[in-house]
Amino acid sequence: MSRFLYLVRHGEQRDAEFGLPDGPLSPRGVRQARAIAERLGGVPFDAAFTSPLQRAQETAKIMTERLPSLEAEPSALLMDCIPAGPSPDMPHSFESFFGGVTPEEIDAGEAQMSDAFSEWMTPSRDDRHELLITHNFVIAAFVAHAFGAAPWRWMGVNQANCGLTIIRVRSAKPPVLLTHNDLGHLPAELRTGLPVDQPY
Numbered sequence: 001m002s003r004f005l006y007l008v009r010h011g012e013q014r015d016a017e018f019g020l021p022d023g024p025l026s027p028r029g030v031r032q033a034r035a036i037a038e039r040l041g042g043v044p045f046d047a048a049f050t051s052p053l054q055r056a057q058e059t060a061k062i063m064t065e066r067l068p069s070l071e072a073e074p075s076a077l078l079m080d081c082i083p084a085g086p087s088p089d090m091p092h093s094f095e096s097f098f099g100g101v102t103p104e105e106i107d108a109g110e111a112q113m114s115d116a117f118s119e120w121m122t123p124s125r126d127d128r129h130e131l132l133i134t135h136n137f138v139i140a141a142f143v144a145h146a147f148g149a150a151p152w153r154w155m156g157v158n159q160a161n162c163g164l165t166i167i168r169v170r171s172a173k174p175p176v177l178l179t180h181n182d183l184g185h186l187p188a189e190l191r192t193g194l195p196v197d198q199p200y
């Protein structure tokens with residue numbers, strides 16, 4: 001039996017460029033959320049979970065309004081976090097990122113992700129479809145975990161606002177990355193949040 005995880009980064013946050021830690025969606029973020037809801041309209045979701053942050057909860061509300069009989073449950077396991085700290089095999093070019101990160105933040109992020117993997121990256125008895133609305137680093141950590149990559153490998157893996165990543169978790173077989181950061185439902189002007197523009 002398969003467990004399908006639909007990982008969606010929240011829509012664009014209003015005024016995020018001014019360094020605000022959280023806030024409502026921008027008008028573009030609202031359109032992104034509507035587009036991903038339409039894209040996923042045919043999925044027989046069994047459950048939905050969202051980061052408790054406002055930009056994620058607003059995305060979840062817009063999505064679940066369009067996905068009948070689905071309510072998103074806030075989960076602290078989907079909070080924005082630093083999923084793992086550096087290790088000796090990490091390329092030096094990533095080291096500067098950790099200059100502004102405390103050991104406490106790393107410990108908290110590692111504990112959060114360990115619990116998140118126990119919660120969702122485990123096989124289910126029946127086929128199951130679950131929607132997880134969360135943050136860029138968290139989705140990157142799920143992808144790295146699916147490949148059994150080094151814990152630091154969440155770095156350099158990025159998802160656009162309301163991009164779609166799907167992981168299939170199976171018993172007795174490794175997880176499968178079915179799609180990563182699929183932007184097919186987003187016109188070029190709604191493709192935001194990536195370090196490099198992706199208009200194609």
Ligand SMILES: O=C(O)[C@H](O)COP(=O)(O)O
Nearest residue numbers: 009080134135136137138
């Ligand atoms: O990518 C980041 O800078 C952090 O994970 C924040 O991500 P978010 O914009 O998805 O909340």
